[in-house]
Amino acid sequence: MRPKLLMIVPVPLAGLWLPFLEKAPIDVVVQDRDAYAPASIDYALSFRPPHGLLKTLPNLKTIFSLGAGVDGFLSDPDLPKQIPLVRFVDDQLSTEMAQYVVLHVLMQHRQQRAFDRAQQESRWAQALLPRKTEDTRIGILGLGEIGTVAGARLRELGFPVAGWSRTRKTAPGIESYAGDSEFEAFLGQSDFLICLLPLTGETRGILNARTFAMLPQGAYVINAARGGHLIEDDLVAALDSGHLAGATLDVFQTEPLPKESPIWQHPKIVATPHIAAISDPRVAANFVTDGIARAERGERHPNTVDVARGY
DSSP: OOOEEEEESOHHHHTTTHHHHTTSSSEEEETTTSOOOGGGOOEEEESSOOTTSGGGOTTOOEEEESSSOOHHHHTOTTOOTTSOEEOOOOHHHHHHHHHHHHHHHHHHHTTHHHHHHHHHTTOOOTTOOOOOGGGOOEEEEOOSHHHHHHHHHHHHTTOOEEEEESSOOOBTTEEEEESGGGHHHHHHTOSEEEEOOOOOTTTTTOBSHHHHHTSOTTEEEEEOSOGGGBOHHHHHHHHHTTSEEEEEESOOSSSSOOTTOTTTTOTTEEEOOSOSOOOOHHHHHHHHHHHHHHHHTTOOOTTBOOTTTTO
């Protein structure tokens, strides 16, 4: 009997992955579109499944995430933690995230927004000179796959780069800070603070007033991880006080970002609609079918999440 995969995604989006999944030797059903018996489901694929749904699948073997982050699963109090949860890891996704980070570091570092304003005013602003690259310190929160790639790209451009993570990491050319005891020292040398952390109980709200106060005067914040990392009111206050120079946000506490949010019109914030990197449906489908084949052979997937740690 062929393995059966349940896709728990918005029905209009299922067509992104179905053409590729249906070529594999598996049966695919879509939540809210197809009838199925819960006991018939062997595997589940989702990004943010409704709370309580996964526990209704008694013969579930593996859960696959459509993203690198798995907070959409871990926030479910009824998540069957004994079932392997596998996160999506893709080199192209890491590359695109690094591109996003580099783009917004350079836009701020080279003062492109100021030149845009000068152009609109027909003003020759040649006196706007950037700080020396070697004196502009980058701090990356999270030295996983994405953080390491982003740090490497910024090092290639001549920026000094440091990273902070829960445990000590080794990455060529990147200074490693680890744990609570080194957090303040890390922040104190970060002219750019870039958040690429997984969202866990420990990291939720890490971008807050206390964190911003420990950054150098005029620091710039980039959050391309999860909206839950940022206390948005604290950021606005730090920007309005002049302590922070600006911020780029790709993720938000509520998505889509509500129209009444002050973030939309804030002159020091660049807001993008969660587009820093988009998973390629073909690659994601291959990832899932390969993962199912591994599970059918009794193999543990290398990207299996440690549920206790949250990544």
